[in-house]
Amino acid sequence: MPIENIPQIYLDDTKEMPDLFVYDFIMKQDVVKSKVNLGMNMFSFLQVGKKQVHFAGTAVAVNKDQSLLLKKGNWLWTELLDTETNYYCKLFFFSEKRLKEFLEKHTENKTVVKDEVPYFIIGNDNYITSYLNSLSTISNAPAIFMENLLSVKFEELMLYLIQKYGKSFELYLYSLIINESSAFKKTVESKIHSNLKLEEIAFLCNMSLSTFKRNFIKEYKTSPGKWLQDKRLQKAKETLEQGHLKPSEIYLDFGYNNLSNFSIAFKNKFGFSPSETSS
Known part of the structure; x- marks a missing residue:
């Protein structure tokens, strides 16, 4: 089975990787243990279907009531349809550069975090639903405005999740930028x-x-x-x-x-x- 390089396969120009990127992923058939090389950290907002992912050292499964923040790296993805519906997931990728900028601006934690799990489960609440609708709305904006709009939306989401999950989410964000030794x-x-x-x-x-x-x-x-x-x-x-x-x-x-x-x-x-x- 070939390895899918994500988000590169979703980009028109793979030479220049954006710091922030949103992609609507729609699937019409089940995929089991697809090999994925995730080149950027990514929010996976699952809206219809079920998802299971294996990473080095762990595995996690979610349904449409939950979303995931996934650490970049190699994953095995299983994506399953609900009865008689397409699988639909909104993906939001962000660079390590943008993450560091956000942490420097909004947090004071300097703790070195090791051996954190490579995912964070997010409960899909009314805010998340509203947020995803707003992402869909700005997708039609002219390209010249898109980068600035996504910067604002990224910061908004991160601030909301820190407010909702507190220190556990903040520590998880720090774990994404730690270069761990071989696991x-x-x-x-x-x-x-x-x-x-x-x-x-x-x-x-x-x-x-x-x-x-x-x-x-x-x-x-x-x-x-x-x-x-x-x-x-x-x-x-x-x-x-x-x-x-x-x-x-x-x-x-x-x-x-x-x-x-x-x-x-x-x-x-x-x-x-x-x-x-x-x-």
């Missing part, structure tokens, strides 16, 4: 019990599959396939020891296509079959 291990270990493929985990680490495998072996001294299998089998054993579920009820959750392969791998690791595991 390789954090990403890998957060996906142990997900059903993501190695290629998808590599993408979330912003690496090709071959580079991911080299980095993995350097970090963990074993292949990613073997390491993940061992971790998942250990978790399967713990699950069966609780006595509530049978092997036939869990093998799919741990990445096996059939019960036979699961049983063979389990017995090779532990010396007994999963059916012999008891609480």
Whole structure:
């Protein structure tokens, strides 16, 4: 599956990236685990449909009652239609330069923020509805005025969200401009019990599959396939020891296509079959 570079694919002139940019995204069919390289931080105002996103170390799902502020980076996006309707989302991109200018002007926090989650969930209230309507209205403005109008609208939105969510939103904004060290291990270990493929985990680490495998072996001294299998089998054993579920009820959750392969791998690791595991 090709990687979509956003917002570049929405721009007529990709040589010059604007500091602020609004795009109306409309979709007529479901998209599952689309690979997205998000080049700017972005508000995603979901108005019709459902959205799920995976980022390095975390995942989040929202419906039309919520919107997201997403950190730039590599994401896997799943976007689902509501019954018999199009998927509609208004996207508002902003540069790190504009964010820094806003923080310098309106906040006093100088705290270094690390390991913040890469998204912030926003409840869609009456203000947000009115705000989105105003964004639609100014979309028809002459280009010469658009930049100034968007600057005012960006500042208005940020001030409202700081007033609504307080310190938590302010700290989140600061986390967007912190250059964190590699989150390789954090990403890998957060996906142990997900059903993501190695290629998808590599993408979330912003690496090709071959580079991911080299980095993995350097970090963990074993292949990613073997390491993940061992971790998942250990978790399967713990699950069966609780006595509530049978092997036939869990093998799919741990990445096996059939019960036979699961049983063979389990017995090779532990010396007994999963059916012999008891609480």
